[in-house]
Amino acid sequence: DIQMTQSPSSLSASVGDRVTITCRASLSISSFLNWYQQKPEKAPRLLIYAASSLQSGVPPRFSGGGSGTDFTLTISSLQPEDFATYYCQQSYSIPFTFGPGTRVDIK
Amino acid sequence: QITLKESGPTLVKPTQTLTLTCSFSGFSLSASGVGVGWIRQPPGKALEWLAVMYWDNDNRYSPSLKTRLTITKDTSKNQVVLVMTNMDPLDTATYYCAHNSRSAASLPFDYWGQGIQVTVSS
Numbered sequence: 549d550i551q552m553t554q555s556p557s558s559l560s561a562s563v564g565d566r567v568t569i570t571c572r573a574s575l576s577i578s579s580f581l582n583w584y585q586q587k588p589e590k591a592p593r594l595l596i597y598a599a600s601s602l603q604s605g606v607p608p609r610f611s612g613g614g615s616g617t618d619f620t621l622t623i624s625s626l627q628p629e630d631f632a633t634y635y636c637q638q639s640y641s642i643p644f645t646f647g648p649g650t651r652v653d654i655k
Numbered sequence: 656q657i658t659l660k661e662s663g664p665t666l667v668k669p670t671q672t673l674t675l676t677c678s679f680s681g682f683s684l685s686a687s688g689v690g691v692g693w694i695r696q697p698p699g700k701a702l703e704w705l706a707v708m709y710w711d712n713d714n715r716y717s718p719s720l721k722t723r724l725t726i727t728k729d730t731s732k733n734q735v736v737l738v739m740t741n742m743d744p745l746d747t748a749t750y751y752c753a754h755n756s757r758s759a760a761s762l763p764f765d766y767w768g769q770g771i772q773v774t775v776s777s
Contacts, residue, residue, distance in 0.1 A: 549718070582763040584702075591751055591770055592694075592702065597763035635702055639762040643717040644692075646702040 550574050550638050552647035560655040565626045569650045571619040571636035580640035583612055583621045586649075587632045595634075596621065626652070657681035659691070659752050659768035666774050667742050677735040677752030677768060684710055684730050688758035691735040693726070695748040696770075703748075707755055708735055744775045 551574035561567050571581065579599040584592040594603045596612035599619055609624040623630055631654055636647040663675040675693070682689055692707035706716045708726045716724050725738040735752060749772045753764035 580761045582761055584764075586702075591767035592764075593767070594763050594765045597765070598760035601760065603763070603765065637702070637704070637764075642715045643719075644704040644707075644762070646694075646704060648701045 549643055550577060550641060550645055552636055552638055552645050554634075554636060554647040554650050556650060557648065558651040558653065560653045561626050562655045563626055563628055565655075567623045567626050567630075567652060569621045569634055569652075571614075571621070571647050573617045573619075573638055573640075576616045577638045577640035579615050580638055581612075581614070581619050582637045582639060583610075584635045584637065585630075585632045586635065592635065623652075628654075657754055657766040659754060659766060661750060661752050661768045661771040663750075663771060663773070665772055666776065668777050669743055669775060671742050673737075673739045673742050673746070673773060675737045675739075675750055675752075675771065675773075677737070679733050679735070679752075679754070681766075682754060684708075684728050684733070684735070686710055688756050690755040690757065690762075691728070692753050692755045692764060693735075693737045693750065694753060694764070695746075695750045697745075697748040700748075705750075706737065709755075709757060742775045746773070747775045748773060 581599045583596040586592040600612045633651045659679040690709040693705040706726045749770040751770045754766040
């Protein structure tokens with residue numbers, strides 16, 4: 549199985565901050581990397597697919613980058629509705645593993 | 656508009672078999688490239704991918720759970736069914752079904768059901 553790690557596991561930030569979350573795969577997954585946002589008691593929401601493509605309806609303050617083994621999710625200016633947990637997921641090979649998540653809290 | 660909704664028992668006993676149904680609308684599972692997957696999330700923990708079924712009956716399972724999982728579809732009813740045998744308290748989780756497409760780069764799960772919380776307890 550491809551192992552996914554994320555850093556940090558949690559962070560505290562203020563509205564307006566620029567936030568970057570890192571995801572690393574245990575082997576190269578090209579650009580088969582997706583990012584999801586999950587709020588408490590809600591289903592995950594797709595933000596970014598193919599490492600850097602913005603899903604329809606997602607605000608442009610979200611952006612993704614990277615390829616191979618190292619990826620980033622950046623929120624350019626954190627908004628109140630962005631406080632949530634973020635997961636990366638590889639879809640390069642079965643099983644389509646998720647990362648452990650990064651929780652973004654209000655400072 | 657694509658929607659999905661999970662249904663099934665919310666409480667099962669250890670060793671029992673869990674049967675969950677994903678009912679969907681807004682797409683057809685007979686259309687080329689379309690798939691429906693299952694993902695679960697234990698309380699307070701991360702997401703875990705379980706299985707996916709594609710329009711061409713190509714089924715893929717998590718290797719760690721493969722012996723316990725079966726995924727089937729009823730195209731006429733717009734439903735996908737996940738069966739998990741020999742349930743254990745560690746299988747307590749919220750179970751989600753989600754739309755997946757082989758036509759989309761990186762095969763994302765782009766539409767999700769609301770989830771169903773399943774507790775395994777005697």
